[in-house]
Amino acid sequence: MTITLQPDGALPAADSQDRPLAVGRAARFWRGRPEDAAWVRPALLALILATGLLQLWNLSASGYANSFYSAAVQAGSESWKAFFFGSSDAANSITVDKPPAALWPMALSVRLFGLGSWQILVPEVLMGLGTVAVLYAAVRRRFSAVAGLTAGLVLALTPVAALMFRFNNPDALLALLMTVTVYCVLRALEAGRTKWLVWAGVAVGFAFLTKTLQAFLILPPLALVYAVCAPTTLRRRLGQLALSAGAMVASAGWWVAIVELWPASSRPYIGGSQNNSFLELTFGYNGLGRINGNETGSVGGGGGGGSTGQWGATGIGRMFNSEIGGQISWLLPAALLLLVAGLVITRRATRTDTARSAFLVWGSAMLMTMAVFSFMAGIFHQYYTVALAPYIAAVIGMGVAVLWEERSNILASVTLAVVTGSTAVWAYVLLARTPDYLPWLRWAVLIGGLFAAAGLLLVGKLGRRLAIAAAGLAAVASLAGPFAYTLSTVNSAHTGSIVTAGPASMGGPGGMGGGRGPGGDGGRGGMTPPGQQGTGQQGNGTGTGTGTQNQNGQNQNGMGQNGMGQPPTGGGGQMGQPPAGTGTTRNGTTQRPGGMPGGMGGGTGERGGMGGLLNGQKVSAEVETALKKNASDYTWVAAAIGSQNAASYQLATEKPVMAIGGFNGSDPSPTLAQFKQYVADGKIHYFLSGSGGGPGGGGSSSITTWVEANFKKVTVDGTTLYDLTQKTT
Numbered sequence: 001m002t003i004t005l006q007p008d009g010a011l012p013a014a015d016s017q018d019r020p021l022a023v024g025r026a027a028r029f030w031r032g033r034p035e036d037a038a039w040v041r042p043a044l045l046a047l048i049l050a051t052g053l054l055q056l057w058n059l060s061a062s063g064y065a066n067s068f069y070s071a072a073v074q075a076g077s078e079s080w081k082a083f084f085f086g087s088s089d090a091a092n093s094i095t096v097d098k099p100p101a102a103l104w105p106m107a108l109s110v111r112l113f114g115l116g117s118w119q120i121l122v123p124e125v126l127m128g129l130g131t132v133a134v135l136y137a138a139v140r141r142r143f144s145a146v147a148g149l150t151a152g153l154v155l156a157l158t159p160v161a162a163l164m165f166r167f168n169n170p171d172a173l174l175a176l177l178m179t180v181t182v183y184c185v186l187r188a189l190e191a192g193r194t195k196w197l198v199w200a201g202v203a204v205g206f207a208f209l210t211k212t213l214q215a216f217l218i219l220p221p222l223a224l225v226y227a228v229c230a231p232t233t234l235r236r237r238l239g240q241l242a243l244s245a246g247a248m249v250a251s252a253g254w255w256v257a258i259v260e261l262w263p264a265s266s267r268p269y270i271g272g273s274q275n276n277s278f279l280e281l282t283f284g285y286n287g288l289g290r291i292n293g294n295e296t297g298s299v300g301g302g303g304g305g306g307s308t309g310q311w312g313a314t315g316i317g318r319m320f321n322s323e324i325g326g327q328i329s330w331l332l333p334a335a336l337l338l339l340v341a342g343l344v345i346t347r348r349a350t351r352t353d354t355a356r357s358a359f360l361v362w363g364s365a366m367l368m369t370m371a372v373f374s375f376m377a378g379i380f381h382q383y384y385t386v387a388l389a390p391y392i393a394a395v396i397g398m399g400v401a402v403l404w405e406e407r408s409n410i411l412a413s414v415t416l417a418v419v420t421g422s423t424a425v426w427a428y429v430l431l432a433r434t435p436d437y438l439p440w441l442r443w444a445v446l447i448g449g450l451f452a453a454a455g456l457l458l459v460g461k462l463g464r465r466l467a468i469a470a471a472g473l474a475a476v477a478s479l480a481g482p483f484a485y486t487l488s489t490v491n492s493a494h495t496g497s498i499v500t501a502g503p504a505s506m507g508g509p510g511g512m513g514g515g516r517g518p519g520g521d522g523g524r525g526g527m528t529p530p531g532q533q534g535t536g537q538q539g540n541g542t543g544t545g546t547g548t549q550n551q552n553g554q555n556q557n558g559m560g561q562n563g564m565g566q567p568p569t570g571g572g573g574q575m576g577q578p579p580a581g582t583g584t585t586r587n588g589t590t591q592r593p594g595g596m597p598g599g600m601g602g603g604t605g606e607r608g609g610m611g612g613l614l615n616g617q618k619v620s621a622e623v624e625t626a627l628k629k630n631a632s633d634y635t636w637v638a639a640a641i642g643s644q645n646a647a648s649y650q651l652a653t654e655k656p657v658m659a660i661g662g663f664n665g666s667d668p669s670p671t672l673a674q675f676k677q678y679v680a681d682g683k684i685h686y687f688l689s690g691s692g693g694g695p696g697g698g699g700s701s702s703i704t705t706w707v708e709a710n711f712k713k714v715t716v717d718g719t720t721l722y723d724l725t726q727k728t729t
Helices: 020-031 042-058 067-079 080-085 102-112 117-142 145-156 159-164 172-190 192-218 219-229 234-259 278-292 323-344 353-375 382-406 410-432 439-457 464-490 621-626 643-654 671-680 702-712
Strands: 546-551 554-559 636-643 657-660 684-688 709-717 719-725
Touching: 020 042, 020 464, 020 546, 020 702, 042 117, 042 145, 042 439, 067 080, 067 192, 067 353, 067 643, 080 102, 080 172, 117 145, 117 172, 117 382, 145 159, 145 382, 159 172, 159 323, 159 382, 159 464, 172 192, 172 219, 172 382, 192 219, 192 234, 192 278, 192 684, 219 234, 219 353, 234 278, 323 353, 323 382, 323 410, 323 439, 323 464, 353 382, 382 410, 410 464, 439 657, 439 684, 621 636, 621 643, 621 684, 621 709, 621 719, 636 643, 636 702, 643 657, 643 684, 671 684, 671 702, 702 719
Parallel strands: 636 657, 636 684
Antiparallel strands: 546 554, 684 719, 709 719
16 A cells, blocks of 8 residues: 655545554654655664664673662662662662662663663663764754754764763763753744743753753753744743743752652662762762862862863863863864854844754853863763763754855855864874774875865865765765774773773773773773673782872882782772873783772772772672572671672672762761671671772771671682671670
8 A cells, every 4th residue: 555645744544444544654754754855764764773783783792881880770670769769789778979860771671671781781772872863853853854864973973972872871861861952942942832941941850860960061051042042022931941940940859859858767878978968969079079179078089270180181172182082072173163154154144043043052052061071170081071972963964064055155165175174184183192093094084084175175166976975075084083983982891980982092091990891991800791701801810910100200100909809000009099190001002091099990800809999890609609698688698898899799699789888988878886787787798808998988997997807707719708797706
């Protein structure tokens, strides 16, 4: 039966066999808009399919990825209370240091399909596909299908996006919700409809429940654009913004209110806070502390004012430096140029022009996020920049489309040429930072990009085929570099709390747990689901390693502690100091920055031992069996200092393991008195030895001292346990 869509895009009426709507919807799905060319919808579906295959490739190589969040996912799949609060364990001792929205899809997946790498990471892939689809829809509505497809392709091939859309940190969901927010604002700007602005507020609210105040970064510019450009009266615009703000507060506030009003004695401790308060966590460690560097209980802040701080140099060039550039900046110069070009071209449009509004919305979101990331003095990791990826991709798609339409104008063709040439030159610079990775590629990109730029200078005078050829060469040259880094990213394992995209020779956070398989930068070992083979390199059984750390101009040699699974690239120094100086990989390639100090690295000995602050470790079958013995008699089968240490044992046994001190080991939960009471009540079986207190103190050091002085030490397959049911005195 042939289905013909009506001119207005409506579905055909039912036929005599009552097969109408389903067939009509299927036809609309495959055909797309009636006014679109026949190739448009197949091209979109091909983009989504190719992106999905790319993200799913080698997915299980990362095992449980960030075991900190994977343990909370496992807990949430076992306990609805842990699900609601985002607890690290099913017995609800302490939460992760973020609100739980990003954990919910993964926990539901594990509850339905069981615990495993794919069950945890596939929801992240789906979030990535959703982000690409929403971005396409947002750009396509005002611009061409080519613009939408270009934006989607740029996003899919951004290395840090390829990394985070297959990793279980909260950033994938945050990127999706921020893209949905912009889409809703753009829909509201089309006709001044309140509904879409309210939906934007709802999206921001759930983004807050994903990563707290980072969700609010783009609110000021978006609200300003709507207040100025929406096609309705000023009074109505302000009222609509107020309603949107109310929707935002309601969609986030319900959870916050429940947590704050719930008796502290019957809920888990709020991880990352020092006073068991989610509001403190929001405005302190996860909020203003990230801006000014004053983060009580963290492993350190610093930086500021363009100087080099503990989390890297801050300032306007941060997004382009050797730490960040290869993650996100491939097309950032082009996006900045195209944003200016788009605003210039639309400068004479009316106040309510939707094309100019789109440039203002996407562009201001990009600039605001970039500015905060560039100057924030607190904890900052390379993968945070995935938040920029949809904004950059949208500006690229819109800007190229507008300039292509104006290509007969000499200024437009010159701008296209400058954008292409500068992108090729910058790609050459970025590729030169990894000289051993596809050394020929940087020259091919540079030469191809310059040839394409020369062709675009004359694009207005070229025939259609030659013009399309020049544009095609420009696209290939512009995307070849990020595509190569994306392929390297999806072909590597990523474990631990800090991960980076691109080839392993880029370095990354050394011993900070960003393991990337053979030759990776730190984080060797990691936690691998049962029945799956991890690709990270493990230690030599003793976990002893050496490393260097440049501290205050002095080279210090440091030794990993015997039996504690320190990474081969570990560095000297003291607890609480973030990375500095340099480290080395197995083949001697210089890495950046140096390994984390002893006790904080992500490495692991082959035969167990404690992991580190930023990565888990392999748990032997013997240790797993010991922990599971009589497990039903205890609330927690074990307790360990720090969430990553606890997480690996919990994922191996699928039994609750108490994370003393939370992520950093510095949260005052439990206190020594509380821990003594738990032991007296017979709620904890073992204490896992091997790490001290966190940088902020808390009760973890005193708990360790008390346990070691009073309870029997048991060694199981090289791992030291203290049996809390057997006193030594």
